[in-house]
Amino acid sequence: MADSPVVTPLGGGWYLVDDGERRWRVAVAGDRDTQWVFVNGQVATVEAPKAIARRRGKGHDAGVMSPMPATVVALHVAPGQSVTEGETLIVLEAMKMELPIRAPRDGVVKTVACAKGDMVQPGVNLLEFE
Amino acid sequence: MTADLAKRGIRRLLIANRGEIAIRIIRACRERAIETVAVYSDADAEAPFVRAADQAVHLGAAPARESYLDGAKVIAAALATGADAVHPGYGFLSERAHFAKACEAADLIFVGPPSSSLERMGSKIGARRLMVEAGVPVVPGETPADQSDAALEAAIARIGFPALIKPSAGGGGIGMKIVRTASEAADALAAARREAQASFGDSTLYVERLIERPRHVEIQVFADTHGNVVHLFERECSAQRRHQKMVEESPCPALSATVRSAMGQAAVAAARAVGYRNAGTCEFLLEGEGDAARFYFLEMNTRLQVEHPVTECVVGVDLVHAQLTVAGGEPLPFTQEGLTQRGHAIECRIYAEDPAQGFIPQAGRLLLYREPQGPGIRVDSGVTAGTEVSVYYDPMLAKLIVWGESRDIARHRALAALRDFAVLGIRTNIPFMLQLLQHPQFVAATIDTGFLDREGAVIAAASVTELPPAAHAAVAEHRRQFGSGGGAAPPGGPATVGGDVDPFVSLRGWRG
Numbered sequence: 001m002a003d004s005p006v007v008t009p010l011g012g013g014w015y016l017v018d019d020g021e022r023r024w025r026v027a028v029a030g031d032r033d034t035q036w037v038f039v040n041g042q043v044a045t046v047e048a049p050k051a052i053a054r055r056r057g058k059g060h061d062a063g064v065m066s067p068m069p070a071t072v073v074a075l076h077v078a079p080g081q082s083v084t085e086g087e088t089l090i091v092l093e094a095m096k097m098e099l100p101i102r103a104p105r106d107g108v109v110k111t112v113a114c115a116k117g118d119m120v121q122p123g124v125n126l127l128e129f130e
Numbered sequence: 131m132t133a134d135l136a137k138r139g140i141r142r143l144l145i146a147n148r149g150e151i152a153i154r155i156i157r158a159c160r161e162r163a164i165e166t167v168a169v170y171s172d173a174d175a176e177a178p179f180v181r182a183a184d185q186a187v188h189l190g191a192a193p194a195r196e197s198y199l200d201g202a203k204v205i206a207a208a209l210a211t212g213a214d215a216v217h218p219g220y221g222f223l224s225e226r227a228h229f230a231k232a233c234e235a236a237d238l239i240f241v242g243p244p245s246s247s248l249e250r251m252g253s254k255i256g257a258r259r260l261m262v263e264a265g266v267p268v269v270p271g272e273t274p275a276d277q278s279d280a281a282l283e284a285a286i287a288r289i290g291f292p293a294l295i296k297p298s299a300g301g302g303g304i305g306m307k308i309v310r311t312a313s314e315a316a317d318a319l320a321a322a323r324r325e326a327q328a329s330f331g332d333s334t335l336y337v338e339r340l341i342e343r344p345r346h347v348e349i350q351v352f353a354d355t356h357g358n359v360v361h362l363f364e365r366e367c368s369a370q371r372r373h374q375k376m377v378e379e380s381p382c383p384a385l386s387a388t389v390r391s392a393m394g395q396a397a398v399a400a401a402r403a404v405g406y407r408n409a410g411t412c413e414f415l416l417e418g419e420g421d422a423a424r425f426y427f428l429e430m431n432t433r434l435q436v437e438h439p440v441t442e443c444v445v446g447v448d449l450v451h452a453q454l455t456v457a458g459g460e461p462l463p464f465t466q467e468g469l470t471q472r473g474h475a476i477e478c479r480i481y482a483e484d485p486a487q488g489f490i491p492q493a494g495r496l497l498l499y500r501e502p503q504g505p506g507i508r509v510d511s512g513v514t515a516g517t518e519v520s521v522y523y524d525p526m527l528a529k530l531i532v533w534g535e536s537r538d539i540a541r542h543r544a545l546a547a548l549r550d551f552a553v554l555g556i557r558t559n560i561p562f563m564l565q566l567l568q569h570p571q572f573v574a575a576t577i578d579t580g581f582l583d584r585e586g587a588v589i590a591a592a593s594v595t596e597l598p599p600a601a602h603a604a605v606a607e608h609r610r611q612f613g614s615g616g617g618a619a620p621p622g623g624p625a626t627v628g629g630d631v632d633p634f635v636s637l638r639g640w641r642g
Contacts, residue, residue, distance in 0.1 A: 004603075005599070005603045006177060007603050007604055007606075008345075008609040009611065011552075013497075013498050013608070015604035015607055015608065016605075017600035017601075017603050017604050019599065019600050020601075024598060024600035024601070024604075025606075026556075026600060026601050026603075026604035026606050027498050027500070027552045027554060027604075028605050028608035029497035029498040029554040029555065030497060030554070033614055034500070035605050035608060035609070036497055036554035036555060037554075037597065037604065037605050038498070038552045038553075038554055038603045039597065039598060039600065039601045039604075040549045041548050041549035041550070041560050041561060041564050042561055042597065043553070043554065043557065043558070043560070043561065044597050046602075046605050048609065065494070068491070068493050069521060070520040082166065092176065094491070094521065099490060116575070
């Protein structure tokens with residue numbers, strides 16, 4: 001695309017985007033940090049650069065949480081253990097589905113706040129990093 | 131007493147359900163000037179179906195056993211609000227004989243079959259015996275009293291090849307052996323016996339015909355209190371994942387007129403055998419296609435089905451209206467001779483789940499929600515923008531039902547409607563559904579019940595595509611308008627669509 005597309009807000013989170021070749025109807029919604037975007041049945045989340053910077057900074061990702069009420073079926077780490085980003089820390093089960101909780105970054109586990117067999121709720125740290 | 135209630139028809143109906151089906155029933159009631167009572171849990175206090183009803187009664191906490199599954203609370207709510215009937219919808223209490231019985235005892239019309247029918251169809255073994263007696267084909271199988279090799283081999287020869295041997299006490303596929311020819315039987319029996327003994331402490335074997343790559347084809351039936359029983363043709367529901375249906379359609383492209391008619395008659399016989407009343411569905415496995423196809427009774431669903439709109443579109447009836455008519459004691463509003471199929475209908479179940487992450491259920495608030503519209507497009511939904519989708523109940527948000535003159539027209543209509551179905555805030559299976567409806571096997575209508583379990587992951591991977599630059603332009607404009615600080619974004623990877631390992635990717639630099 002050589003030229004900038006022309007974006008016309010239609011209200012309610014809808015935009016008409018003309019890229020010079022065709023027009024797209026796009027919907028956008030979200031909070032300050034993350035936007036959800038819809039076009040032609042496809043959906044993506046897009047994170048604002050400032051939010052990424054914040055997330056990568058110290059203080060963020062201090063722990064991991066369950067996205068839903070679930071049962072802890074496996075615990076792979078203990079306090080003091082070093083983990084690498086992407087490593088599976090905890091395996092949860094909800095609605096007969098296994099859900100691995102992975103390390104959001106490299107770090108050292110400070111505390112583990114759940115045990116195998118526990119019923120856990122969203123919004124509560126399952127473990128914390130140093 | 132019940133007869134008197136029935137005679138005067140239903141005046142006030144309590145809907146013992148939630149979500150889209152509650153709204154579906156409320157709409158039918160409005161058209162009949164029947165007052166509606168919704169019941170709800172803590173999680174649904176602000177749900178659209180609660181607001182749509184004339185009255186609403188709080189049942190209890192979010193877990194279903196403390197609310198929607200608590201029959202005593204539901205009946206107390208019906209009596210407290212002066213309701214004279216209860217519609218159970220599907221799921222929850224709809225097929226619980228004790229609940230239907232409790233309604234009957236409380237002089238409430240249960241919009242469904244009598245509790246005796248629920249009891250008879252509720253037991254799989256009992257239902258199978260009843261169907262055999264009624265002449266309805268079932269998957270041939272038996273547990274020979276004589277468990278010798280000779281007797282088991284004779285049983286296998288009787289039921290036919292390919293056969294499946296499985297432990298009577300078993301489950302989970304342990305000890306199951308496929309026998310394709312008589313010469314394989316002896317080895318398979320020995321192995322199955324050893325595994326059955328080792329795993330279950332019981333070497334008794336059951337032998338049955340193996341139905342390979344079957345289709346799931348079900349027949350809608352309807353019976354009234356005047357002795358009329360009709361069928362409303364078939365729905366094919368072979369596109370299912372872990373026994374959860376995803377796409378349903380009618381007619382079934384594999385059915386010939388002869389087999390369709392035979393299945394319809396079998397379903398009517400099944401309904402008569404259990405003294406059925408109101409709407410029900412006989413599920414069958416279909417083996418092969420055309421006039422050579424064979425069908426086997428699986429089970430009867432003694433309620434309105436999720437996919438009932440497919441039948442409504444193709445047959446041109448309103449099944450919920452018919453349910454209320456029949457429950458009120460009137461005869462069926464249609465006769466077998468008057469029923470025909472016209473065109474083709476497809477239903478897509480829109481689930482709050484992320485196919486790219488192993489179909490994990492999603493929870494959260496719907497930030498933006500817009501349903502598709504247009505000729506031949508129907509959406510039955512229980513949500514709106516702002517709805518908080520919880521993890522407590524079925525993850526189905528909506529059903530998209532399309533009708534077209536032919537299967538291909540209906541399929542293209544479904545694709546266009548899915549591309550116009552905007553749901554933001556949680557992931558849905560819409561991108562997956564778009565891929566599925568374009569899959570060569572779906573296009574050719576050759577899907578069997580194992581298809582999505584085999585191919586689901588591949589289709590899910592294909593549904594992850596890159597966002598067009600136009601989408602990024604809209605995001606940048608949105609941020610500019612709402613001050614979310616996107617302006618001069620640093621270079622980053624392109625946003626991917628459909629979710630991947632890290633869905634939080636930065637926006638590509640944009641100048642508007």
